[in-house]
Amino acid sequence: SSEPDSLHHLPVHPLWQSPLTIPGGTRQSPINIQWRDSVYDPFLKPLKISYDPATCLHIWNNGYSFLVEFDDSTDRSIIDGGPLENQYRLKQFHFHWGAINDWGSEHTVDCKFYPAELHLVHWNAVVYPTFEEAVMEGDGLAVIGVFLKLGARHEGLQTLVDALPAVKHKDTVIEFDVFDPSCLMPSCPDYWTYAGSLTTPPLTESVTWIIKKQPIEVDEDQLEAFRMLLFTSDGEEEKRMVDNFRPLQPLMNRTVRSSFQ
Ligand SMILES: NS(O)(O)c1ccc(OCc2cn(-c3ccccc3)nn2)cc1
Numbered sequence: 001s002s003e004p005d006s007l008h009h010l011p012v013h014p015l016w017q018s019p020l021t022i023p024g025g026t027r028q029s030p031i032n033i034q035w036r037d038s039v040y041d042p043f044l045k046p047l048k049i050s051y052d053p054a055t056c057l058h059i060w061n062n063g064y065s066f067l068v069e070f071d072d073s074t075d076r077s078i079i080d081g082g083p084l085e086n087q088y089r090l091k092q093f094h095f096h097w098g099a100i101n102d103w104g105s106e107h108t109v110d111c112k113f114y115p116a117e118l119h120l121v122h123w124n125a126v127v128y129p130t131f132e133e134a135v136m137e138g139d140g141l142a143v144i145g146v147f148l149k150l151g152a153r154h155e156g157l158q159t160l161v162d163a164l165p166a167v168k169h170k171d172t173v174i175e176f177d178v179f180d181p182s183c184l185m186p187s188c189p190d191y192w193t194y195a196g197s198l199t200t201p202p203l204t205e206s207v208t209w210i211i212k213k214q215p216i217e218v219d220e221d222q223l224e225a226f227r228m229l230l231f232t233s234d235g236e237e238e239k240r241m242v243d244n245f246r247p248l249q250p251l252m253n254r255t256v257r258s259s260f261q
């Protein structure tokens with residue numbers, strides 16, 4: 001088969017062992033982005049990001065990732081432009097990662113896994129009254145995906161890493177009242193975009209994906225800090241929070257567009 005051997009030894013976490021496919025799903029995520037099959041779209045605009053660090057609320061371990069949540073009651077932290085027809089409000093960001101550095105991202109590029117992937121989740125508050133309603137609509141959400149690769153220590157990420165021991169167990173939360181997620185963006189503006197879905201339940205086909213071409217660098221200690229989190233609650237038998245990524249889904253009748261040539 002054309003897939004590297006490692007793909008056949010990928011762990012499939014219990015979370016995904018059940019055939020969690022959406023019957024009749026035609027735009028599921030994540031997918032492999034085959035660079036040479038992506039189509040440059042000159043009409044794609046630059047992505048505009050404006051986050052207010054003061055909208056940061058807390059970090060919580062929800063039992064399959066850790067989420068940094070934002071006050072999305074106003075338009076203080078938004079993205080606009082790119083493939084989007086209007087602005088979308090930042091609700092939360094979270095990560096997916098592996099037990100080892102050979103895998104962990106949800107999307108792949110030319111079948112290459114990164115050790116982790118950041119998702120910044122935004123919803124279309126121009127059209128829908130709540131996030132929960134936007135989750136059910138084809139143009140309801142916009143998620144920015146940023147790949148993490150092993151390299152230099154990421155100083156902006158470190159403030160987040162320092163807080164992780166306080167949310168080691170499922171359903172723990174700590175206040176986190178100033179953080180600017182812009183510091184997690186790579187310097188290069190290039191991105192791919194395609195129509196997809198949530199990669200965890202309810203798996204709804206409501207996401208305009210914006211995947212940054214350039215990864216950000218983090219060091220081994222920072223990845224290890226993710227891996228010391230637990231899927232399990234305090235008092236339960238400990239299960240390390242690792243390999244919390246969904247298996248690749250079929251591209252079906254979709255084209256991945258690029259903002260760059
Ligand atoms: N990994 S990912 O970026 O694709 C991603 C991003 C956001 C997600 O939200 C799930 C969710 C659904 N709801 C919900 C609550 C009440 C009613 C309806 C929906 N709340 N959170 C899941 C995966």
Ligand SMILES: [Zn+2]
Pocket residue numbers: 094095096119199
């Ligand atoms: Zn995600």
